[in-house]
Amino acid sequence: xxxxxxxxxxxxxxxxxxxxxxxxxxxxxxxxxxxxxxxxxxxxxxxxxxxxxxxxxxx
Amino acid sequence: xxxxxxxxxxxxxxxxxxxxxxxxxxxxxxxxxxxxxxxxxxxxxxxxxxxxxxxxxxxxxxxxxxxxxxxxxxxxxxxxxxxxxxxxxxxxxxxxxxxxxxxxxxxxxxxxxxxxxxxxxxxxxxxxxxxxxxxxxxxxxxxxxxxxxxxxxxxxxxxxxxxxxxxxxxxxxxxxxxxxxxxxxxxxxxxxxxxxxxxxxxxxxxxxxxxxxxxxxxxxxxxxxxxxxxxxxxxxxxxxxxxxxxxxxxxxxxxxxxxxxxxxxxxxxxxxxxxxxxxxxxxxxxxxxxxxxxxxxxxxxxxxxxxxxxxxxxxxxxxxxxxxxxxxxxxxxxxxxxxxxxxxxxxxxxxxxxxxxxxxxxxxxxxxxxxxxxxxxxxxxxxxxxxxxxxxxxxxxxxxxxxxxxxxxxxxxxxxxxxxxxxxxxxxxxxxxxxxxxxxxxxxxxxxxxxxxxxxxxxxxxxxxxxxxxxxxxxxxxxxxxxxxxxxxxxxxxxxxxxxxxxxxxxxxxxxxxxxxxxxxxxxxxxxxxxxxxxxxxxxxxxxxxxxxxxxxxxxxxxxxxxxxxxxxxxxxxxxxxxxxxxxxxxxxxxxxxxxxxxxxxxxxxxxxxxxxxxxxxxxxxxxxxxxxxxxxxxxxxxxxxxxxxxxxxxxxxxxxxxxxxxxxxxxxxxxxxxxxxxxxxxxxxxxxxxxxxxxxxxxxxxxxxxxxxxxxxxxxxxxxxxxxxxxxxxxxxxxxxxxxxxxxxxxxxxxxxxxxxxxxxxxxxxxxxxxxxxxxxxxxxxxxxxxxxxxxxxxxxxxxxxxxxxxxxxxxxxxxxxxxxxxxxxxxxxxxxxxxxxxxxxxxxxxxxxx
Numbered sequence: 001x002x003x004x005x006x007x008x009x010x011x012x013x014x015x016x017x018x019x020x021x022x023x024x025x026x027x028x029x030x031x032x033x034x035x036x037x038x039x040x041x042x043x044x045x046x047x048x049x050x051x052x053x054x055x056x057x058x059x
Numbered sequence: 060x061x062x063x064x065x066x067x068x069x070x071x072x073x074x075x076x077x078x079x080x081x082x083x084x085x086x087x088x089x090x091x092x093x094x095x096x097x098x099x100x101x102x103x104x105x106x107x108x109x110x111x112x113x114x115x116x117x118x119x120x121x122x123x124x125x126x127x128x129x130x131x132x133x134x135x136x137x138x139x140x141x142x143x144x145x146x147x148x149x150x151x152x153x154x155x156x157x158x159x160x161x162x163x164x165x166x167x168x169x170x171x172x173x174x175x176x177x178x179x180x181x182x183x184x185x186x187x188x189x190x191x192x193x194x195x196x197x198x199x200x201x202x203x204x205x206x207x208x209x210x211x212x213x214x215x216x217x218x219x220x221x222x223x224x225x226x227x228x229x230x231x232x233x234x235x236x237x238x239x240x241x242x243x244x245x246x247x248x249x250x251x252x253x254x255x256x257x258x259x260x261x262x263x264x265x266x267x268x269x270x271x272x273x274x275x276x277x278x279x280x281x282x283x284x285x286x287x288x289x290x291x292x293x294x295x296x297x298x299x300x301x302x303x304x305x306x307x308x309x310x311x312x313x314x315x316x317x318x319x320x321x322x323x324x325x326x327x328x329x330x331x332x333x334x335x336x337x338x339x340x341x342x343x344x345x346x347x348x349x350x351x352x353x354x355x356x357x358x359x360x361x362x363x364x365x366x367x368x369x370x371x372x373x374x375x376x377x378x379x380x381x382x383x384x385x386x387x388x389x390x391x392x393x394x395x396x397x398x399x400x401x402x403x404x405x406x407x408x409x410x411x412x413x414x415x416x417x418x419x420x421x422x423x424x425x426x427x428x429x430x431x432x433x434x435x436x437x438x439x440x441x442x443x444x445x446x447x448x449x450x451x452x453x454x455x456x457x458x459x460x461x462x463x464x465x466x467x468x469x470x471x472x473x474x475x476x477x478x479x480x481x482x483x484x485x486x487x488x489x490x491x492x493x494x495x496x497x498x499x500x501x502x503x504x505x506x507x508x509x510x511x512x513x514x515x516x517x518x519x520x521x522x523x524x525x526x527x528x529x530x531x532x533x534x535x536x537x538x539x540x541x542x543x544x545x546x547x548x549x550x551x552x553x554x555x556x557x558x559x560x561x562x563x564x565x566x567x568x569x570x571x572x573x574x575x576x577x578x579x580x581x582x583x584x585x586x587x588x589x590x591x592x593x594x595x596x597x598x599x600x601x602x603x604x605x606x607x608x609x610x611x612x613x614x615x616x617x618x619x620x621x622x623x624x625x626x627x628x629x630x631x632x633x634x635x636x637x638x639x640x641x642x643x644x645x646x647x648x649x650x651x652x653x654x655x656x657x658x659x660x661x662x663x664x665x666x667x668x669x670x671x672x673x674x675x676x677x678x679x680x681x682x683x684x685x686x687x688x689x690x691x692x693x694x695x696x697x698x699x700x701x702x703x704x705x706x707x708x709x710x711x712x713x714x715x716x717x718x719x720x721x722x723x724x725x726x727x728x729x730x731x732x733x734x735x736x737x738x739x740x741x742x743x744x745x746x747x748x749x750x751x752x753x754x755x756x757x758x759x760x761x762x763x764x765x766x767x768x769x770x771x772x773x774x775x776x777x778x779x780x781x782x783x784x785x786x787x788x789x790x791x792x793x794x795x796x797x798x799x800x801x802x803x804x805x806x807x808x809x810x811x812x813x814x815x816x817x818x819x820x821x822x823x824x825x826x827x828x829x830x831x832x833x834x835x836x837x838x839x840x841x842x843x844x845x846x847x848x849x850x851x852x853x854x855x856x857x858x859x860x861x862x863x864x865x866x867x868x869x870x871x872x873x874x875x876x877x878x879x880x881x882x883x884x885x886x887x888x889x890x891x892x893x894x895x896x897x898x899x900x901x902x903x904x905x906x907x908x909x910x911x
Contacts, residue, residue: 001295001298004298004301004302005301008282008301008302008305009305011278011281012278012305012308012309015274015275015277015278015309018274019270019271019274019275019312022267022270022271022274023267023270023271026263026266026267026270027263029263031263031266
């Protein structure tokens with residue numbers, strides 16, 4: 001069971017790294033808008049729809 | 060070294076980066092590296108200092124707080140302060156008790172931006188800082204209300220703003236603000252941009268605290284579970300001590316960082332000798348911490364590190380969710396006020412354009428509004444023809460045509476061509492700001508129920524402290540070993556938060572859901588009032604109908620050439636913006652005939668008609684009065700429907716066709732009204748219009764009780780009569796409805812209606828779709844249910860949990876879970892109101908769905 005003297009400190013170090021990463025993420029604004037990214041992915045970047053497709057739907 | 064220097068322009072909210080090649084950069088760099096803060100004279104720390112442009116000169120500041128203070132001073136035209144002052148200003152970021160700085164807010168030039176005059180009193184929106192709970196706001200409200208010279212105070216929990224009205228002859232604004240600072244809270248005049256920034260920063264910090272509590276709390280819990288299981292299945296004492304020590308270590312950041320807001324809130328409350336819900340929370344956490352550390356050092360006894368971490372985590376997540384939800388409601392109000400542009404283009408006497416801050420505009424300024432830009436002030440069009448998009452105010456998606464002489468509203472968007480306007484009301488006085496202020500006032504004037512729940516929570520906190528003390532006393536006498544555990548459990552398990560959140564969270568959610576679907580609630584008690592509605596009275600024009608004319612019945616002269624008449628109408632009226640002309644040419648266009656070629660120019664008679672020469676003779680189109688005046692013979696039968704709603708076309712002295720103009724009912728009016736009557740509400744239609752017109756609309760939308768040709772005072776009398784048999788809701792739009800709106804228990808104005816109607820109403824309908832009304836009734840009933848569920852839950856939970864904790868049956872960790880879940884349950888129950896029930900009308904396709 002002496003392995004816990006290695007594993008627990010390791011776990012603590014790991015969680016500290018995670019907390020630092022989390023702090024960085026919050027500070028850099030990644031949590032500011034939780035709804036925007038979910039919606040943004042649904043919008044097309046292209047300004048114009050491909051012309052070929054348009055004529056298909058009209059037919 | 061610097062790659063470039065970032066300069067923030069004091070007027071333009073844009074940053075500008077000077078590159079290394081720029082000769083100016085050495086001057087700037089010297090200022091940044093060797094100088095002192097322009098505002099507070101502190102030595103500059105390179106990483107934190109910023110350069111802002113004040114007027115024409117760049118200045119270095121030690122922090123954004125000082126820069127903002129300096130900008131506020133100089134943009135109010137008070138820059139001479141810096142030349143005349145005898146000592147450096149206090150560092151803005153840190154000063155909370157500096158009365159001399161508050162005195163700046165008394166200067167009229169400064170006040171013009173946020174103070175408004177009402178009946179001789181002054182009124183301002185003030186932003187409160189460091190507010191932790193409803194009890195804090197209750198305290199501020201009470202203290203300010205007791206200040207001599209202050210006539211009215213109302214504090215909004217969601218936006219943490221206070222609306223203060225005071226008599227300038229008796230008290231100064233700075234004194235009012237100093238009062239709040241002496242209570243230990245921060246205060247500043249409200250400005251939307253700043254509020255938004257502050258809210259975001261606060262939200263971020265709360266998320267950080269929550270994340271730290273969650274991540275380290277999980278470790279602490281993990282180790283605690285191992286120890287608990289060890290007690291049961293056997294564990295080496297050495298291992299247990301090790302795990303307890305590590306558990307204590309990971310709880311430290313949770314306790315000292317994540318727990319900070321509770322300790323601060325409790326400290327503020329204690330200094331003022333008030334009980335807020337932060338006090339039992341902090342006492343519980345501190346007591347558990349002390350007990351655990353003692354056990355740890357002695358090497359025996361229970362540790363509660365996991366309880367502390369979980370308690371903190373759940374409390375913070377309840378607070379985080381609550382802030383997020385209330386943030387959504389605030390967004391609705393913010394969206395309206397931030398619609399104003401920051402800059403305006405002002406034309407001076409020589410016609411030279413200058414860019415000025417919108418805050419500097421004064422009534423009478425000539426402003427240039429290029430196509431695609433937002434109109435900065437309410438005004439009158441001086442030149443240019445264009446169309447303005449007023450969807451923000453009215454929800455109407457079709458831009459409205461404007462020409463010289465037309466009025467335009469701040470916040471609407473100029474869509475077609477450059478307009479020159481004369482500003483008639485600016486800034487705080489503009490329609491947009493007034494609407495936003497009404498909205499703000501609504502959430503601040505709390506319904507009696509919310510106030511009651513807030514006070515209950517504050518008494519409850521005091522009761523909990525007493526109960527904990529009694530418990531500790533009892534166990535010290537009976538069995539000292541239990542004293543710690545039982546009194547900690549009492550403090551932890553009691554949940555004033557659930558009680559305090561029960562009403563405001565429900566109302567905030569219900570209102571923001573309705574606002575998103577077209578009904579802005581303006582007065583606090585409206586939702587409560589809606590639950591009791593038995594009668595709904597409608598106005599006709601502009602309410603049940605769109606207020607836009609279209610061609611209805613047409614009477615033809617025998618054997619007339621209908622196609623030729625259509626093309627003649629098209630030629631005469633085409634493109635005109637007058638409502639009657641518009642209805643006529645829109646009808647003519649639908650007939651599919653090309654416009655007739657006219658042989659002479661159009662001659663308009665304003666408000667009467669138009670004439671022009673054609674191959675077949677002199678064409679005239681206009682009112683009956685106009686044609687009679689021109690010597691045209693009119694058939695009396697044609698005029699039976701009432702002359703005011705007719706347009707007649709004549710060729711030479713012969714009348715050819717008579718068009719009846721009708722006002723179209725709103726889309727889905729019929730559906731919405733049948734939903735209302737199936738909800739058990741009686742519908743009435745009271746109009747000032749003619750008998751036949753009212754009868755036609757009433758029949759069309761299915762209202763049985765209608766009355767026509769009513770004067771405003773008759774309407775009011777009728778409403779008061781109805782009021783005796785049950786609560787009445789009035790829906791109207793015009794100036795003539797203002798009295799009736801004020802007289803009804805609940806009043807709804809159309810967003811496109813007159814300002815007077817808006818002032819007197821409890822809610823504003825911002826879409827053209829009347830189905831928002833049955834939705835609001837349903838939402839009000841659901842809100843009432845949720846509020847009572849929440850209060851009942853909070854009371855039952857506490858009645859059950861506190862005795863259990865006091866008698867020692869509850870372990871502190873169970874108490875922590877119970878209490879946090881109770882708060883979460885209340886907040887989540889209220890969040891259900893964000894989703895509106897699916898109404899039958901929403902099954903029909905609305906034009907908006909098609910567009911999406």
